[in-house]
Amino acid sequence: MKMPTEGIRQCGEVRMKRALWLVLILTLGTVLSGCKSEYSGDVGGASNGGNGSLIGNYNPEGQRQYERQCASCHGVDGNGTPIGSSLVACSTCTTLSVLADEISRTMPIGNVGNCSGSCASDTAEYILYAFNGYNLAAATTTLEGVVNHELSATLRSAALQLAGRLPTASEIAMVEKNGEAGLSLALNQLMNEENFYQWLMEAFNEQLLTDKYLTSNQFEGGVNLLDPDDYPQRKWYNDAYPADEQSSIRGCVRTLTNDAVAREPLELVRYAAQNGLPHTLYMNADYMMVNWYSQQVYEATLVDPGTSFKQLAEPVCDANGVKVYYDPNDFRPARVTKNLEYEMGGLYHAGVLTSPMFLNRYPTTFTNRNRHRSRIVFDYFLDTDILKIEGDRPGDGIGTGTANPTLLDPACYACHQVMDPVSSAFQHFTERGQFIVTGSTSPNRWDSSDIEPAGLAGKTIPLSGSSGYFRNMLQWLGNEIANDPRFIRATMRTLYSAIIGQEPLEAPGESGSDADKVAYNSQRAVINTIGQAMAADGWNIKTGVKGIIMSPYYRAKAVDAGKLVSNQHIGASQFLSPEQMQRKLQATLGFGWDEFRNENNRIMYGGIDSDSITERIREPSGLTIAIQQRMASEMACRASALDFTRSAAERKLFRFVEPTTTPEDASGTINAQAVSMIKHNLQHLHWVLLGEQLDINSSELQASYDLFYQVWSQGQQLLANSGNYDPNPGASLEWECRGRWYRLADGRTGDTLPTELRIERDDHYSIRAWMAVMTYLLSDYRFAYE
Incomplete structure (x- = not known):
């Protein structure tokens, strides 16, 4: 297939104007225009003075x-x-x-x-x-x-981000009829879907980074962290499927087991959200989360022993006649009650604080004495950066000769009196996260004479008596954090960063x-x-x-510079991560880009591996833009003919046209009805792909129509020049662009379509004209941002 490019080049000026407009938007903080909706300033709670009145008395x-x-x-x-x-x-x-x-x-x-x-x-x-x-x-x-986006546009962005799909017609109608109340109800529906819980775990992993231990990143990464003396069944699948001919089933089960172990702390976030339980369980749950596969590892006892794990109708692992049906997404609360090597009575649980993955992701050393873990706890869960506490730290990291500087040197103590009580609370967990109670005869030695006693915010953990917490200090700490107002701030920071794509503003200080x-x-x-x-x-x-x-902060679309004192951080638009982009492709085109199955492609597109690369790229580089353009070309090729194989009602892209719908008839006369249908479908594409609702007479829509017409028109000449053959070779689509296979969710080629449904030719050159339009829209910056 020869693909004309002149039409695309002629539309380059429009795309350049879009790019310049984006720069102007980001510079001025004016994010386009739309219906006006001023924020009332009623923040509730402490506001009470939204009208300017003073609260309290001068003291x-x-x-x-x-x-x-x-x-x-x-x-x-x-x-x-x-x-x-x-x-x-x-x-x-x-x-x-x-x-x-x-x-x-x-x-x-x-x-x-x-x-x-x-x-x-x-x-x-x-x-x-x-x-x-x-x-x-x-x-x-x-x-x-x-000025906020229209409610339907806000719903579309939220649906793509949180649920990985476009809003339904009924949801849009509900929002248009009921306003913000309708949007609230629609968001409730979105947040009950599986993709929302996956997004939520991704959001918390961007902070926790425990996905480092997934099988895709490390072979048996999570399972290998567990001590074999404590968990002799950690690799239970080797005993369950020992024969060589069972290697395939063993590999499948091993992956499911390892990933269940690796994602355990994130599944706790999901479990609380999915069941309407308080998010404070993240800190103080007296259980851990297991599925059928990881329960075998821990030999854990379900909190509700009367239930059993869900089995699916189709096997999850199937090889050589061996089938495993247990749902890997069915996680349930459980406790490790078996005796560990050094402590009778089993392991106690305190939310994420006692998770083996958390303890290994943030390890300690003999000299560090859990201070690294303490710093992470303050940062992630109490929204406090210990390293910014005022004080004079020795440049070489060594005290001034004081025998115990962390307790006796004022320059050190300013920070350590805050940090060390939390460090002490982790004293029973080794550098590998193994639970071994400290003591004079314990392999996990701990000298309490040179460090602050365990506690938080001036409170010391009671260690003895009926209310003592010597063995389970982290349960006390988890409860204290859950009741600390700073945990609210820390949680909101995590959510805000994930949704908006930027960290909340830092305190400007006196010099701001x-x-x-x-x-x-x-x-x-x-x-x-x-x-x-x-x-x-x-x-x-x-x-x-x-x-x-x-x-x-999410809905803003434009600002009135005459009223807004500062436009910092108004409006959400973030460069999509590879996972978000894959879900957006699945929602808009029906399948993803198979190149994203390759980890290197995900990393180059700005993703993370939670190991050596721990921060997403928020501003695209030349490489990421090149990847997007390649993706746009390939996905336009693969999606266009395939969409026409479906009935009009089932199509995602071309609901209002057929391959026979062309701007002119055989005599070269403009077909006004067909042109109207083409423009109507262009409106649909602009909404589905870019989230913009264009008037039929808008210049933007006309630019897209001009591209379609130019490519189609050039195609007629190509068809005519090769028309001396039957069938006309100029009508044949490129192999990869043909509608002859189903596509799996991740973009791989699935089963072959029935012969009568296949589209392998483009006798009117309209499909390739639509491919050009699709490439144009998919390469627009607005498709890569949401």
């Missing part, structure tokens, strides 16, 4: 205490610093008593308990007056002037501009309010997801 003693004990972390003006959050619309700034109690129990971070009683109440009153009165009102009203402070406070006010709503709704993580989707 001079509270100001003195604040400046003496709080300002170094939270900033003189309450806008926060890298170590201390903003106090504008803070999660505990709801009432005087709530805030005073929080100060008494957890502040100041380096000297907990130093401000209680009247000190706490005075300081709380000052904080409510100074940072949650006028400042809060000014911050939230700065979102006036934000007024615009930076306003932008930070505006964002913090909205995010904190969503977090409070999530916690109040039984810690339902779906409430947090929905809150972000409904907020102007």
Whole structure:
């Protein structure tokens, strides 16, 4: 097949204008235009002063205490610093008593308990007056002037991102009829689908990075981390399928087993969300998650022993007459109750904190003494960067000659008094995550004389008596984290980064501009309010997801520069990861790109392997753009004829035309009805692929039509020049572009279509004209962003 390119080249000017327009958008913060919907500024909870009224009374003693004990972390003006959050619309700034109690129990971070009683109440009153009165009102009203996307466009973006599909006609109708209430209901439906839970686990893995141990990254990566003395059945499949002729079934089961072990901490997130349970189980669940395959590894006891694992109608593994039917996605709570080598009574569980994958992903050493794990806990689960605590660290990492600098050197102790209590809570877990209780005769030695006792935020874990936690310190820690307001912030940070594609704004500090402070406070006010709503709704993580989707930070489409003080972080548009792009291709074309099965292609397109590459590419390079263009060309080729093999009602792309629908009839006369049908289908393609609703007379739609017409017109000449043969060779489609195979979800070639359904020729050159349009749209930056 000879593919004319002149028409595509002539449309290059339109594509270049689009690119320049995107640059202008990103520079000015104006994300196109649309119907106006101003954000009300009502953030609930601590807002109370959205009309500009002041909260509380000025308390001079509270100001003195604040400046003496709080300002170094939270900033003189309450806008926060890298170590201390903003106090504008803070999660505990709801009432005087709530805030005073929080100060008494957890502040100041380096000297907990130093401000209680009247000190706490005075300081709380000052904080409510100074940072949650006028400042809060000014911050939230700065979102006036934000213009949101139409609700149907927001639904489309959310459906693709969260559920990997396009919205149905009934969902769009519900949104158009019921407005934001309809959007809320539609989001509820999306968040009950399997793809949402897969997305949720991907979001948390971008932080946790335990997918490093999947079979696709490391052979038996997760299983090999488990101690064989503790888990003698860790490779149970070798005994179950020992014969050489069973190697295929053994390999299949081994992969399912290893991946179940590797994803156990992420499955806990999924389990809570799927069953309407509090997300705090991530920290304090007294069980772990297993499927049938990983239960054999741990010899674990199901929490509900009266249930059994689901078996599928078709075998998951099938080789040489051996079939395995257990659903690998059926995970259930279970406990390891068998005796471990060094401790009678079995392993206790504390959510992700005791997960073997978490403990191995963030290991320790004899000298580090779990401080690395402590830093990760503060960062991931308490939204606190310990390394930014003020203090003078020796340049060579060694103290000033003090015998025990972490306890006795003030420069070291400022950080270690915060970090080390959490480090001590991990003392029973070795560098490989093996549970061995410390003691004088234990292989896991621990000298408690040179490190702070286990605890958090000024509290020390009780170790003895009926309420003692000596063996299960992490259960105490997990419960404390789950009840700490910082866990709300940390969870919202994870969700916000995953949905918006950017980290929340960092506290600007004292040197920040007024615009930076306003932008930070505006964002913090909205995010904190969503977090409070999530916690109040039984810690339902779906409430947090929905809150972000409904907020102007996701929906913003344009801003009124005359009203918006700062346009930082307004509007969500992120470069899709390979996994997101694959789901988008499946949703819009019906199948994915088989090249994404190759890990190198996923990495080059900006993906991660959770090991050596742990951050996604957010801004595409020349290489990623080249990959997208190749993908656009190949997918347009593979999808176009295949879509025409389906009935019009079943088609995803060409619902309003047939291969015989051409702009002119045999005599060269314009066929007005056919042109209308072609333009109608172009409207459909622009909506499905780019999410834009174009008027039939718009210049953008006309550019796409011109491309179709030019390629079709040039094709008529090619057909005429090769028309002396029967059949006309110019009508034959390239082998890969023919509609003769079903396509699997990942893009691989499936079974051959029945002869009567195949499309292997393009006698009117219309299919290749549609391929050109498809290539044009799939290579548009808006298809790669969502």
